[in-house]
Amino acid sequence: MIPYNFIAIEGTIGAGKTSLSRRIAEDFNARLILEQFEDNAFLPKFYEDQEKYAFPLEMSFMASRFQQLKEQLGNYDLFSKFTISDYYIMKSIIFARKTLPADELALFTRFFNFISSTLPKPDLLVYLYLEVDKLQENIRRRGRSYEQQIKDEYLTQIQAGYFEYMRQQQEMRILLLDMNNMDFVNRVSDYERIIDVISKNYPIGVHRITF
Numbered sequence: 499m500i501p502y503n504f505i506a507i508e509g510t511i512g513a514g515k516t517s518l519s520r521r522i523a524e525d526f527n528a529r530l531i532l533e534q535f536e537d538n539a540f541l542p543k544f545y546e547d548q549e550k551y552a553f554p555l556e557m558s559f560m561a562s563r564f565q566q567l568k569e570q571l572g573n574y575d576l577f578s579k580f581t582i583s584d585y586y587i588m589k590s591i592i593f594a595r596k597t598l599p600a601d602e603l604a605l606f607t608r609f610f611n612f613i614s615s616t617l618p619k620p621d622l623l624v625y626l627y628l629e630v631d632k633l634q635e636n637i638r639r640r641g642r643s644y645e646q647q648i649k650d651e652y653l654t655q656i657q658a659g660y661f662e663y664m665r666q667q668q669e670m671r672i673l674l675l676d677m678n679n680m681d682f683v684n685r686v687s688d689y690e691r692i693i694d695v696i697s698k699n700y701p702i703g704v705h706r707i708t709f
Contacts, residue, residue, distance in 0.1 A: 499697065500522075500526060500580065500693075500696060500697050501699055502580070502620075502621035502622045503579055503580060503581065503621055504571070504580075504581045504582075504583075504620045504621050504622075505522075505581070505582045505583070505620055505622045505623075505624060505696070506582075506583045506584075506585065506586035506620035506622075506623050506624070507519045507522075507582065507583065507584050507624050507626065508585065508588075508589060508623060508624065508625050508626070508660065509625055509626035509627070509628070510628070510633055510653055510656050510657045510660065511637060511645065511648065511653065511656070512628070512633035512634070512635075512636035512637040512640075512653075513626040513627070513628050513633060513636070513677070514626055514628075514636065514677065514682070514683070515584040515585065516584045517682075517683055518584075518626065518682060518692070519532065519582050519583065519584040520532075520584075521682070521689065522582050522693070522696075523582050525693075526580055526582075527580070528580040528582045529570070529581045529582070530581075530582060531566065531567070531570045531571075531581065531582070531583035531584070531585075532583075532584050533563065533566075533583075533584055533585040534562060534566065535559070537562070538555065538558055538559060538562065540554050540555040540558055541555065541644060542643075542644035543555075545644050545645070545647055545648065546647075548597060552597040552598055552602075553598060553602045553606070555597075556590065556593060556594045556606060557606065557609075559590060559593070560587070560590040560594075560606075560609065560610060560613070563585065563587050563589075563590060564587060564613045564614075564617070567583070567586075567587055567617055568616070568617065570583075571617065571618055583620070586620060586623065587610075587613070587614050587617055590610055590614075591606075591607065591610045591614075591663070592656070592659040592660055592662075592663050593656060593659070594606045594607070594610070595659055595662075596652075596655045596656055596658075596659050619669075619670060620670075621671065622671050622672075622673060622696070622700070623670055623671065623672045623673070624672075624673045624675060624696060625660060625664065625672065625673070625674045625675065626675055626677050627657075627674060627675060627676050627677060627678070628677050628678060629678055630650050630654055630657070631650075632678060633653050634648075634650065634653070664704050665704070667704070668702070669702060670702065671700050671701070671702050671703070672703070672704045672705065673695070673696065673700065673705050673707065674704055674705065674706040674707070675692065675695065675707050675709070676706065676707065676708040676709060677709070679709055680692070680709050688709070691709060695707050
């Protein structure tokens with residue numbers, strides 16, 4: 499049994515967050531929270547002109563994430579105590595730090611600090627780490643047209659943002675999984691190894707696992 503009530507799966511674009519979250523939710527009868535990113539009209543525009551559309555994109559994402567998490571986490575399902583999400587609100591500040599200029603980031607951070615303090619933290623944050631070339635391979639494979647022009651530099655910056663955030667956390671239980679030699683979608687044994695790792699009790703702090 500997984501000893502946590504709320505797990506958030508995080509990672510850079512193309513890391514496999516949604517695929518892993520769906521599979522765990524199905525196997526453990528968990529309530530599943532998936533980010534509704536495809537409804538964001540600013541996303542395709544952002545990939546074409548990041549400087550122009552970064553602020554409205556990040557603000558709209560943060561508002562959407564907050565609303566969804568507030569509704570879902572504030573209304574526990576009596577028949578499914580275990581909840582798993584393929585994102586958490588902290589990704590808003592991670593992306594904003596890499597995409598916004600200083601003045602816009604300062605304003606964004608004020609809103610973020612206020613709303614994030616009202617949400618429960620996950621019992622376990624799982625970060626899926628993949629090298630950039632593998633992220634790009636996954637991005638190409640799933641074929642979303644607006645993602646095909648994402649540059650390696652952008653993925654590297656976002657990944658660095660996640661690492662920076664995790665280093666700063668002193669009150670969270672974080673599991674950093676090196677997934678570069680794993681294929682949990684096509685190899686059952688790999689998926690079972692991930693479940694075995696997630697099912698352990700960890701103290702507060704960052705725990706890196708290399709398969």
